[in-house]
Amino acid sequence: MTHSSPAETRPETRTVREARHILLRALARARRGIDYNDTAQAVYANGGTDGRYLVMTVISASIAALGLMLNSPAVVIGAMLVSPMMGPIVALGFSLALLDFSQLRKSLTSIIVGVILALCVAILLVLLSPLKEPTSEILARTRPNFFDLLIAVFSGVAGAYAVIRQRGDTIIGVAIATALMPPIATVGFGLGTGNLSIAGGAFFLFMTNLVAIALSATLTAGFYGFRPRLLERPRPWRGIAVLLVFVILAIPLGFSLRAIALESRATAETRLAVEQIFSDADSRITLLEARADDGEVSVSALVSTRRLVADAQTRLQDRLTAALHVPVTAKLDQIVVADPSATRALAVAPPDPKQALARRLADAVPFQTDGVLMDADGNRAIIPLTSATGLDLSAAFRLEQALRDRFDGIDVRVIPPVAPLAPVNLDDADLRQRTIWALARWHASPVISLCNPQSLPANDDNTAPVTTGERFLAELASSGISASVNRNGPCQRGDTDIARITLAG
Numbered sequence: 001m002t003h004s005s006p007a008e009t010r011p012e013t014r015t016v017r018e019a020r021h022i023l024l025r026a027l028a029r030a031r032r033g034i035d036y037n038d039t040a041q042a043v044y045a046n047g048g049t050d051g052r053y054l055v056m057t058v059i060s061a062s063i064a065a066l067g068l069m070l071n072s073p074a075v076v077i078g079a080m081l082v083s084p085m086m087g088p089i090v091a092l093g094f095s096l097a098l099l100d101f102s103q104l105r106k107s108l109t110s111i112i113v114g115v116i117l118a119l120c121v122a123i124l125l126v127l128l129s130p131l132k133e134p135t136s137e138i139l140a141r142t143r144p145n146f147f148d149l150l151i152a153v154f155s156g157v158a159g160a161y162a163v164i165r166q167r168g169d170t171i172i173g174v175a176i177a178t179a180l181m182p183p184i185a186t187v188g189f190g191l192g193t194g195n196l197s198i199a200g201g202a203f204f205l206f207m208t209n210l211v212a213i214a215l216s217a218t219l220t221a222g223f224y225g226f227r228p229r230l231l232e233r234p235r236p237w238r239g240i241a242v243l244l245v246f247v248i249l250a251i252p253l254g255f256s257l258r259a260i261a262l263e264s265r266a267t268a269e270t271r272l273a274v275e276q277i278f279s280d281a282d283s284r285i286t287l288l289e290a291r292a293d294d295g296e297v298s299v300s301a302l303v304s305t306r307r308l309v310a311d312a313q314t315r316l317q318d319r320l321t322a323a324l325h326v327p328v329t330a331k332l333d334q335i336v337v338a339d340p341s342a343t344r345a346l347a348v349a350p351p352d353p354k355q356a357l358a359r360r361l362a363d364a365v366p367f368q369t370d371g372v373l374m375d376a377d378g379n380r381a382i383i384p385l386t387s388a389t390g391l392d393l394s395a396a397f398r399l400e401q402a403l404r405d406r407f408d409g410i411d412v413r414v415i416p417p418v419a420p421l422a423p424v425n426l427d428d429a430d431l432r433q434r435t436i437w438a439l440a441r442w443h444a445s446p447v448i449s450l451c452n453p454q455s456l457p458a459n460d461d462n463t464a465p466v467t468t469g470e471r472f473l474a475e476l477a478s479s480g481i482s483a484s485v486n487r488n489g490p491c492q493r494g495d496t497d498i499a500r501i502t503l504a505g
Helices: 014-030 036-045 051-070 073-082 086-098 101-128 146-164 169-193 196-223 236-277 312-324 355-364 393-406 429-442 468-478
Strands: 284-293 296-305 328-336 380-384 411-415 446-451 498-503
Touching (some): 036 086, 036 146, 051 073, 051 101, 051 169, 073 169, 086 101, 086 196, 101 169, 146 196, 169 196, 236 284, 236 328, 284 393, 296 312, 296 393, 312 328, 328 393, 393 429, 446 468
Parallel strands (some): 296 328, 380 411
Antiparallel strands (some): 284 296, 446 498
């Protein structure tokens, strides 16, 4: 009695057999004409650490760092085109496919040396440069997402294909350089400025791209028949292991992409909500920033309007929470202006190291100004307003606070146009603060008339002010304002706990 083997008894339709036959023929056709030994030797020859590799790494890193600090996409693209890192990374992918541990060690050594050298060059340029403000080109490389993983995968496939099919170094350079040298330079910028958040995000992008590109090259080499000589037949576990690494990388990048998508939705919903809330107030959004973190969204907006809406912030937060289905924290500041849609006239400053920051500040001010003035270090910005803005002191004060929140670390000083000051209620802390702020911005030496100041609660400290008037004078002095007191000033009948201020000549 004869027994048939499992292979003979396994059901297999004719369609499946034909499909397999067609696939094998296509695979054989794709591998036709490939010289495996010569291709592997060529790949390994370009994956070493020679003088050309080191020189081109220094040049590429220098161009990338300067382009990022200047916020110039064209310069960054120039760094991409001369980056030499394709050779070692493709060699790493092929050594994984061939299980050639000697070449694997050489490729990793070359990559590590190149990365360290590029980082040193970028950090040195950042330390020597006066440009310390993160640009949009830099910030774009600090939040990698799933799309960045896909770009790296396709870059690795294109690079390996170009090597196998001998399509030239140009395709290789374009395929890989966009994914590696700018993130390395961004890491250098973060380390050079002490901003570990930028350095960490860019390093995550760099490592994601490095691993994805190398493993894509490994899969492509395996597809074209590159495998260890001891393995005449492919082993499915190798491809499964590579795909598992991709899945592990895709998980955090997918969350990052979700956060970016949530921020985009929050921005769109905020614009719609503001348009509805201020439908009768003739308004426009001046500043808008949305941020998603751990499933929560924070929105900060500054609205220029003809009329204040009392419950605008509460209504905005309720609408965003209902639309996004996540916890939302909304901050909405309002500024009353004469014409929210008025065209801004911004001074054009000559190119200098602070031009990018000054331009961003100017774009954030939707009113008539006399330009944005920066100090020598780029740490202080002065924005003088003109009377055409229609802002009162309270609105100008809130504008300065909003700009300081938006440009963290920059001493933004809004200078309102000089105007007579209203009487100050000495018991109103906010009014005193705004008045002192205006006098300080004007560098004024006011004459103060104290009208029936009230006594303050007793204090054991004999040096403490005993009246609200003395407290106000002490606050002026602590802010560097030289004020004089007119004891026969223009106080009016009924003035109680009031300070009337006259600006000295």
